[in-house]
Amino acid sequence: MDHGSAALRGLPALVTGGGSGIGLACARALSAAGAEVTVLGRREAPLRAAVEAGAASGFVLGDVAGELPPLPRCALLVNAAGAAESAPFLRTDDALWGRMLGVNLLGAAAVIRAVLPGMLGTGHGRIVNIASTAAVKGYPYVTAYAAAKHGLLGLTRALALEVAGRGVTVNCLCPGFTETEIVAESVARIMAKTGRGEAEARAELTRHNPQGRLVQPEEVAAAVVFLCLPEAAAVNGVALPVAGGEA
CATH class of the missing domain: 1.10.287 (Helix Hairpins)
Incomplete structure (x- = not known):
């Protein structure tokens, strides 16, 4: 199994939240595997820096929780845009819930809706949603974040079944504290x-x-590359922890 520069050669990829953290590590790893990566984010400076550093071929400025700009066709999508806020449950207001759901769940769904028709049209696609261990367990003081990440996992599992016979896989990575x-x-x-x-x-x-x-961002990115490989075609609808054994 070739994880080197030819593994994903020429495949167009889109990484949301690609200017920093896990998203940037994913962009770098996919580019190293030969993909043509576009990074999407709200801040132009880190996106431009990612392109100049060779982690991506281009960038799109936009907010997944707002009105999406036109997105390029892609065969590989990594939903890495995310945000976390903490507060005791009784101090979480509608605005906080809106922010957590908007970025971590509804934003991912919006990007998928934008690019999935192209994947279905070609009969090939890989969607990897970056969730969290908070998608499979609870933590105190992050109820809105955990609910959004649980929702992202639910979206992953349901959509994976919906597109299973059409050449597209949908999986979820669940990193621990990174x-x-x-x-x-x-x-x-x-x-x-x-x-x-x-x-x-x-x-x-x-x-x-x-x-x-x-956990290091590069460890999450390595799992993303695996899920994008042709050899991972049978891996669909999973919640893969990258968390050192945390249950």
Whole structure:
């Protein structure tokens, strides 16, 4: 099985949230595997930097939770755009719920609706939704985020069955706490609320992982590449954890 530069040669790919974190790592890995990657995001500077660094061939500026711009045809879609906010449940208002559902669930659905007709037309497509361990278990103080990620997994499982006979697979990756801007923000919040130092705050997150560490974005990206390979055609509708054994 070739994971090198020819594995996905010439296949057009779209990565949402592709300017940073897991999305950028996915764009880089897919480009290394030969795909022609377009990154989508809200901030032009990191998207342009991704292209200049060779992680992508081009970019589209847009917000998945808003009105989508025209999207290029793609055979591979990675929905990596996401956001996390924490609050006790009784302090979560409609606006917070709207933000969490908008980015993490409805935004992914909107992008899929835009590109799926092209995949069905060619009889080939790979859709990989980046969820979270919060798609398969609960964590306190992130009810809206967890509900949105559970919804993303439900979307994945249902759509996978709907398109199973038409050459398209739909899968979900469920990373544990990953070394990204979102986790850095979580560490800062823990420090601010508890007065703990950075090492103690990070330990609060790494304790969830039996390996005692944060997942690296490149580890998630490697799983994305696998799910996009021709040899992964029988992998459909799964929730694949990348979490060091966290249950």
